[in-house]
Amino acid sequence: MDAQHYYTQGINAIKQGDIVNGRKLLLQSLKLNKNNDRAWLWLSRTMADNNKKLECVERALAINPNNQDAQKYKQQLLQQSTPRKPKGKNNPIRDRQRIRQLLAEADTLARSKDRSAAVNKWESVLEIEYDHEEAMKNAVQYYIELNMLDGAKELLYHAVDLGTDNAMILLTARDIAKTEITMERYDALCEMIASQEWVTPKQVISMANSYIKEEAFDHAVHVLQSGLTVHIDHPELLNTMAQVHEATGRENLALQYYERVANTAVRSKVGKEADKRLAAAVPMLTDSERGSGWMAWREVFGVFTLFFLLAFQDAGLNLANLGPNRLMGILLSLVGSYLFITATSSPQQKPIAKILGGRLPMNNPKSPQRRMNSFVELIASLGVDVKEENFYVGPIHEPTRLPVIPEWMRWVFGITGGLMLFFAFYLVMTTAMGLLGLPELYLDPQFYEAMSEINR
Numbered sequence: 086m087d088a089q090h091y092y093t094q095g096i097n098a099i100k101q102g103d104i105v106n107g108r109k110l111l112l113q114s115l116k117l118n119k120n121n122d123r124a125w126l127w128l129s130r131t132m133a134d135n136n137k138k139l140e141c142v143e144r145a146l147a148i149n150p151n152n153q154d155a156q157k158y159k160q161q162l163l164q165q166s167t168p169r170k171p172k173g174k175n176n177p178i179r180d181r182q183r184i185r186q187l188l189a190e191a192d193t194l195a196r197s198k199d200r201s202a203a204v205n206k207w208e209s210v211l212e213i214e215y216d217h218e219e220a221m222k223n224a225v226q227y228y229i230e231l232n233m234l235d236g237a238k239e240l241l242y243h244a245v246d247l248g249t250d251n252a253m254i255l256l257t258a259r260d261i262a263k264t265e266i267t268m269e270r271y272d273a274l275c276e277m278i279a280s281q282e283w284v285t286p287k288q289v290i291s292m293a294n295s296y297i298k299e300e301a302f303d304h305a306v307h308v309l310q311s312g313l314t315v316h317i318d319h320p321e322l323l324n325t326m327a328q329v330h331e332a333t334g335r336e337n338l339a340l341q342y343y344e345r346v347a348n349t350a351v352r353s354k355v356g357k358e359a360d361k362r363l364a365a366a367v368p369m370l371t372d373s374e375r376g377s378g379w380m381a382w383r384e385v386f387g388v389f390t391l392f393f394l395l396a397f398q399d400a401g402l403n404l405a406n407l408g409p410n411r412l413m414g415i416l417l418s419l420v421g422s423y424l425f426i427t428a429t430s431s432p433q434q435k436p437i438a439k440i441l442g443g444r445l446p447m448n449n450p451k452s453p454q455r456r457m458n459s460f461v462e463l464i465a466s467l468g469v470d471v472k473e474e475n476f477y478v479g480p481i482h483e484p485t486r487l488p489v490i491p492e493w494m495r496w497v498f499g500i501t502g503g504l505m506l507f508f509a510f511y512l513v514m515t516t517a518m519g520l521l522g523l524p525e526l527y528l529d530p531q532f533y534e535a536m537s538e539i540n541r
Contacts, residue, residue, distance in 0.1 A: 414512025
């Protein structure tokens with residue numbers, strides 16, 4: 086067979102939509118006759134990459150500079166190589182008219198089975214409106230059918246990079262990106278799709294679960310975070326986020342999300358399950374603990390026991406040697422610790438808080454929640470990088486109906502109690518303090534004999 090035969094067969098194959106076979110026939114023709122400018126021009130129409138198209142057209146023009154079809158096509162390719170204009174920036178009415186005209190021309194060419202020429206029309210539409218759904222769908226379908234994914238990627242990714250929110254374009258781009266060797270584009274598209282309003286929470290969870298099955302937990306978190314920007318406080322999304330953090334050992338973050346689930350889905354199955362997980366992991370601070378005088382006195386008894394043991398040790402482990410000073414110190418520790426604990430950890434004791442004119446706290450939560458760690462908050466305010474899971478610690482605080490002792494009175498109680506504890510420590514540690522000042526005297530055995538005689 087000669088070059089002309091391959092050339093004719095190649096054109097026929099392209100017109101019938103068989104681009105791959107048409108390209109092979111044209112290449113065979115050009116091997117026999119490299120100076121056929123028409124063959125080079127037809128070959129350019131089988132290429133997905135614009136640079137390769139342009140290279141073929143330039144070869145045609147090098148052979149025949151007067152080839153008007155090649156000149157027009159080159160000009161069109163050069164225009165396509167410039168950034169596509171966003172939607173309707175120049176004249177919206179004229180652009181819409183031009184789009185309708187191009188689509189009609191493309192439809193006519195597609196019916197006549199000249200789809201390669203129709204693709205040029207669809208791409209011209211995309212130059213005017215980068216995410217026109219009909220033009221994008223037809224052009225991408227054309228490239229996919231011919232297994233020319235590079236052409237489809239170029240159109241889809243360009244629209245994505247310009248910020249399209251079109252569902253068809255984003256989903257198709259994601260499916261094509263999954264075939265790439267690196268998954269960076271695919272991951273970015275999943276996050277972008279998850280943040281769209283047309284995506285349901287169930288679809289977001291489905292994308293996250295696909296990552297969870299592959300143990301790509303960080304990507305699952307990013308997808309869920311994107312979904313939560315649209316579906317704020319959606320219980321299923323929050324619950325999935327909690328499960329991901331729990332699976333990766335970030336218990337504090339998991340508990341925060343379980344708390345949000347419990348607060349937003351009170352009577353639902355997922356809300357009850359979150360309550361169970363919270364109850365098993367975090368203690369709950371309720372009004373019964375806040376208003377309990379016994380809880381306060383339990384702490385006081387702990388401090389009292391400590392001071393008693395210090396006095397007992399300072400007296401040489403002999404109760405008979407305690408003396409009035411140490412006994413006074415033990416009693417002061419009892420009063421001082423009660424004042425200090427009332428000012429700090431138990432300012433809502435019943436009925437003392439009410440008697441002293443207490444009121445409901447200003448930061449009373451409307452639902453159970455953990456409070457931010459004040460020290461960690463201070464460090465973060467100074468610009469120090471602090472992990473999110475370290476912000477919230479301690480028990481869950483239920484909303485309270487008990488008054489709190491006025492703040493100025495708590496300061497008075499706290500300072501007074503602190504001073505009393507300091508003075509009590511000095512009294513119960515008489516011997517130890519003496520060792521700091523006159524160690525020779527206190528180490529003399531005759532001193533203890535004299536002290537024993539005095540205390541009798």
